[in-house]
Amino acid sequence: MNPLSPCGTRCTQCARFPLQCAGCEAIQGKVWWLQYTGAERCAVYDCCVLQNGYSNCGGCARLPCERFTKDPTISDEENEAHLSVMLQNLKAEKLS
Secondary structure, three states: OOOEOOOOOEHHHOOOOOOOOOOHHHHOOOOOOHHHHOOOOOHHHHHHHHHOOOOOOOOOOOOOOOOOOOOOOOOHHHHHHHHHHHHHHHHHHHHO
8 A cells, every 4th residue: 555645745655654654644644844843733634634524635626735835854846846746646646
């Protein structure tokens, strides 16, 4: 199984999975990078899962929205590349 997080990241393709992070579903959106934002939970997870009851943002008309924040530990170019992959994953999931 290759779980898709609410934002479109494939958990199993993340370098932190599974030792440092068990995936968004398991950690309920309390991702490691929140230490840089001061938030309690990922805003995408909060909106998608907790507020709207979806498993991912693939069917959202506002995709991508302001909740898709940049990873402060990587460059703008890397962030853009990650967002592109996430959106492709979400579109593919919506179609399946």
